[in-house]
Amino acid sequence: MNDGSVLPFGFCLPPDSGPEVLTVSIVRTAFAELKLPAAKLVIQPPDGLTLVNFDTNFYTTSTRPISRTVTLLGQQVTLEATPAEFHWIFGDGQSLATSEPGAPYPDLTITHNYLRTGTYQPSLDTVFTGRFRVGGGPWRQIPGTVTINGAGQALRAIEAQPKLVGY
Template sequence: MGEVVETCDYSSGGIEEEKIKYPTSKWSVRQICKDGKRNPEGICFNPEDCTTDAGNPGTRYTLFRDGENVGTACLSAGEEDLVDDPPPIRALVIEAFERLSWPASKLEVQPPGGKTLVNLESNFYTTNSAATSISVNLVESNVVVSARPIAYRWNFGDGTSEVTETPGAPYPSLDVSHVYDQTAKVAVSVDTQYGDASFTVNGGPPEAIPSTIWVTGAAQDLEVVEAVPQLVLR
């Protein structure tokens, strides 16, 4: 029978992904020895061999996160020294961008009062157009992430929607308007896409973030009614 090849739980790339998930954890590795014999520094006299995902010769290690054994890793020469390096702050910011609490836009509808008329141009807008900055702490650094609304998706509640780059405006503007062709009770909302994002670390220069994210807005009821003619006596 041939020699049994031991597989490993992690590659160097897999460890980097884990470091991003656990940015404040301490990582370390320890060689796995074929016979258990080590020198005083813990280096195996006869380490177990493996082949990395890239096809290079490697050594099997036990991987520790905050001192706890989380599996085995196959690392080539030089990759061991990178394990305890902190993950790049940029990677952490990009990964955290979608988890931040970007504000939803408040929808304004005209005519106000929750009612509009059939065949009337109903006006929609929001006042949320300025950039938002959120402070977070990553790997003991003060990071400020900023983004602004770059698009709005207007959901008119009748199966139609429209995407614009502008937030609309109050009457007499009809920048974002919609005509309902029949009476109905609908739920309208506006979703906001944040982008044009950047971050700073400890007050340093801003660096761009390529990510965008949609934030769903709260729905509100709108009743579409017919105008009722009234007789006016003179």
């Protein structure tokens, strides 16, 4: 009988290897402990400077699934983590959650307007979903998600100063 905690036929260790059985719970724990990289946050305009009341563009290029092979209870298990949600923290108390990674200029899909001058620390947290397979078996979903928090980047919002110039 399979109550969902033990993997179906073909996923268990041979009977002579002891009582330990590879369960979804064990796989879930391994997935949660993966050393996944934080997503790369790109801010436009570049160089840590933007204007007040100006569409500051945010995006990431970290969109591909990440695969790792681990050994669990003597079996080779491939874990795949896929970015599924992005949490944009703008550093001024505002944030946004999307399934989209944003895009570089001119495709302004994730933007934010800073209303005051100051120095901010925007960051990007990434929520990963996962799947796994034992050996060359079929892929199965891993319940739950893993969130990797990104580091803040210094961004200064300034006011534009108009200047008249002669010919």
